[in-house]
Amino acid sequence: MRITIADVAARAGVSKTTVSRVLNGRGELDDDTAARVRAVIEELGYVPSARGVGLARGRTRIVGMLVPSLIWPWIGEVVQGAVDVVESGGYGLLLFTCNRGAQSMRQFAAQVSAKSFDGLLVIEPEGTLDYITQLPGRGLPVVLIDDRGSRRVFPSVATTNLAGGAAAAGHLLGIGRTRPLVVTGSRRFGCTRDRLAGFVETYAANGHPLPPELVVEGDFTLECGSRAVQRLLEGGVHFDAVFAHNDLSAGGAIRAVREAGRSVPGDVAVVGFDDVPYAQHTDPPLTTVHQPMREMGEAAARMLIDHFAGTPLPETPQVLPTTLIVRGSTVPTTPVPNPPGQTGPAVPATPAVPV
Structure with missing residues (x-):
């Protein structure tokens, strides 16, 4: 049977409140009583509930994270970045989809x-903003990752989507x-x-405004790219x-x-966005705009951990x-010659251009 705080109190001849004070280091207790309670805890092998102790201390040492789904290709990288920081700070992560x-x-x-949980990281699921917006007023700090709605309601970590679109345009213009x-x-x-906007403005600035028929709304799926083409x-x-x-x-x-019998990149060059692992395995491998997804998860988690230590959340x-x-x-990739003494196929070059 599980040993409870009531068992400890009964064996030590004290109240449950006294046992709780010993566990949490609160209240004035004489040394003999505290020593007796600790001895009983050790004798019975009592293990206090981590959540109960946390609540007694006014914190749980848990960070919540709310995401739309784990099947989005880049979600795992964000979560891993957050977990790395949360765990290194002595906290746990409670994940919700x-x-x-x-x-x-x-x-x-x-x-x-x-x-x-003591704070919340959010990749905003659709239709949840009204509820999430209430949470800081209820005392729960919230940090938004990838502010897809361009809102400034919460502290947030984002990336340079405008510059990324411009970089994709500049690259395509550069190859004609x-x-x-x-x-x-x-x-x-x-x-x-x-x-x-970044893409269209770059083309327009270089004398090539895009006609409306060349802009097709999709839904981020493989099928929408195929259907548009x-x-x-x-x-x-x-x-x-x-x-x-x-x-x-893009795939x-x-x-x-x-x-359709046409070649990539000979007839049609293709650029994507995100740089998920899939991008390296298309045929040919995909040119893409890399989003620092793991770093975004790390940065958002660090905001919360620092906030718990007394640093205000950034505005x-x-x-x-x-x-x-x-x-x-x-x-077309240019093979890099093998170093002297190395055999096997040469490795194609993959240039990276900061945006």
């Missing part, structure tokens, strides 16, 4: 009401591609609007490049171009730079 919609949110809200198809994400997301090819719309707002839709675009977003990674989907 919204895979089951309203039922998931009810369970999450119950944990908020129970004060199960003047009629790119753009497959966006949902327009309700701030990251979509920023990536599109197929539709334009079937409609006879000419394009010599594709800029997709994530790597999955779909590569597939559709090749299924302005922390913005981490994107990096353009050039691979074979835009420029």
Whole structure:
């Protein structure tokens, strides 16, 4: 049977309150009583509830994290970055998803009401902003990761989506591609609007304004990239490049171009966004704008851990730079000669351009 605080109190001949004071180092106790309680705790092998002790001390040493789903390609990197910082600070991470919609949110809200964690990291699930906005006023510090709505309600960590879109445009212009198809994400997301603006403005500034038929709204899936390419090819719309707002839709675009009997990058160059592991395994490997996803998780978690130690949460977003990674989907890779004495195939070069 599990030993309880009542068992310890009975054996030591004291109240449960006295045992609690010994466990939490609170209150005035004479040395003999405290020593007797500790001896009974050791004799019985009593292990206090970590959550109960935390609540008694006014903190749980747990960080909550709310994300839309774990199947998004880049979510794992963000979570890992957060976990690394949280655990190194002596905290644990309690992870919530919204895979089951309203039922998931009810369970999450119950944990908020129970004060199960000291602070919250959020990658905003759709439809949850109104609820999350209430939490700081209830005493729960919140840090937003990847502010897809371009809101400044919370302290946040973001990346340079506008500059990333501009870098993709500059690269395609630099290799002579003047009629790119753009497959966006949902327009309700701030990251979509920023990536599109950076790209379109760069083309316009270089004398190549994009006609409306070359901008197609997608939903960040493999299928949306494939459908956009197929539709334009079937409609006879000419394009010599594709800029997709994530790597999955870029992979779909590569597939559709090749299924139509055209080559990548010879006939159509393709650029993605995110630099998830999948990007290195398309055929050819995908040129993409790298988002520092793990670093964003680390930075957001560090904000909370520092806040617990007394540092105020920042009032302005922390913005981490994107990096353009050039691979074979835009420029045929140039093999790097093997060092003297090394055998086997040469490794293709993968230049990285800070944005």
